[in-house]
């Protein structure tokens with residue numbers, strides 16, 4: 001059960017890329033684990049050069065966060081350029097902006113070359129001042145954008161109710177597309193170039209020994225490869241080195257009918273933190289689809305998804321009073337790197353294992369960056385972005401963020417001593433989950449719709465934090481590094497690769 005993956009299909013459709021499960025022993029030059037935008041981009045860039053590539057996914061192909069995205073393609077950073085310059089310095093911020101612009105160009109070129117028919121289009125991005133924020137932020141972003149080489153035009157007025165004189169920055173030549181149509185075209189091209197795709201094959205271990213990589217799946221299939229790319233969104237091979245430098249956040253999205261031409265086709269973001277993000281998707285003859293996102297919170301720290309969707313709806317109807325009925329609502333997880341730049345490259349401590357993570361709210365362009373950068377690293381070609389995205393870097397200027405975000409783990413470990421959320425399983429309604437103390441430990445209880453109980457250990461199989469129930473998503477979330485488990489304890493999202501332990505009851 002993956003609630004939001006089902007709900008986002010109302011907008012993007014189901015990923016229809018059939019692939020067999022992996023069985024027996026397979027060898028390849030490169031094994032890519034994960035078939036989202038990062039994994040498929042890397043696989044595509046390598047397969048087209050003639051390399052022998054396999055892609056292995058835990059679930060259906062392209063059914064992870066890339067199937068839940070809202071697919072803004074922008075070279076503007078969602079942390080703001082002033083903040084990025086402060087954190088990484090001007091040269092790195094310039095290089096980051098260039099890499100993101102190049103990623104959009106690459107997506108456009110691939111979509112063209114593959115005839116992907118994926119609604120790719122260039123449009124403006126509009127950053128508009130939220131009433132609650134200091135107006136100076138628009139001017140400081142105007143200056144910072146110029147410093148990093150991003151064209152920005154200051155204007156008065158955004159096309160929303162009561163925003164006729166709101167200060168805004170317009171960024172020309174950003175883009176958007178239909179993510180699953182694009183990924184379907186990538187998958188077909190990988191196959192056409194001889195690549196092999198395997199679905200429903202969870203990888204449980206990735207190890208490098210004597211210059212060769214060994215992967216094992218939950219069903220005992222093996223892959224031997226010269227290189228492995230762990231593109232599982234949150235890397236399943238990393239214990240802490242990278243996970244301590246990023247933090248998992250849940251973000252919410254909803255889609256509404258909107259009469260055609262009632263809002264200019266653009267990407268919109270406000271200056272709040274967390275910010276709202278808005279775009280259009282072509283709909284039927286009369287209507288388009290308005291996709292609105294925001295209301296982010298740290299994973300596992302709130303269990304009020306429906307309230308957050310109501311907040312989004314209120315905000316949307318206040319800004320765009322003519323908006324029609326809600327089509328669907330969903331949520332997903334993003335990983336916020338503490339120094340605002342994703343981790344893409346050689347996994348710390350390994351020679352031939354690469355990762356792509358820390359996507360922030362910009363995982364689509366980061367996926368394309370991963371395609372270009374990791375393909376170059378594997379082919380031993382120089383790439384100007386290697387140091388910028390290096391997963392081994394130390395986020396020295398992000399020490400405050402490091403301490404704040406990693407306090408979650410310390411706080412979570414205190415839960416070993418606290419009472420459970422319910423005193424007895426009788427208190428649990430069908431379709432809900434909660435934590436119960438049993439003796440020295442805690443158990444995660446889920447009451448199935450038929451009334452029977454599923455009981456698992458409440459301890460995350462990554463590094464031992466306590467999981468929390470998520471009623472909106474019907475899953476268990478781990479606040480420490482973002483692992484998610486189904487109600488029955490199966491891993492849905494890394495870094496955990498194995499199921500919650502069964503209890504003795």
Ligand SMILES: Cc1cc2nc3c(=O)[nH]c(=O)nc-3n(C[C@H](O)[C@H](O)[C@H](O)COP(=O)(O)OP(=O)(O)OC[C@H]3O[C@@H](n4cnc5c(N)ncnc54)[C@H](O)[C@@H]3O)c2cc1C
Nearest residue numbers: 034036037038058064065066069071072203332362363364
């Ligand atoms: C609501 C929402 C809105 C967003 N909006 C935007 C936006 O506007 N613009 C933007 O650029 N980004 C946006 N993002 C972020 C972006 O969608 C993601 O960062 C991006 O899709 C991540 O791609 P990925 O390939 O890293 O991960 P995924 O797409 O999650 O792919 C990872 C794959 O790895 C597989 N996997 C995991 N574990 C294993 C295992 N053990 N074995 C085998 N396979 C495994 C999963 O099944 C999955 O298919 C948004 C995200 C959300 C949730």
Ligand code: FES
Nearest residue numbers: 460462463478481
């Ligand atoms: S995700 Fe790391 S302890 Fe749960």
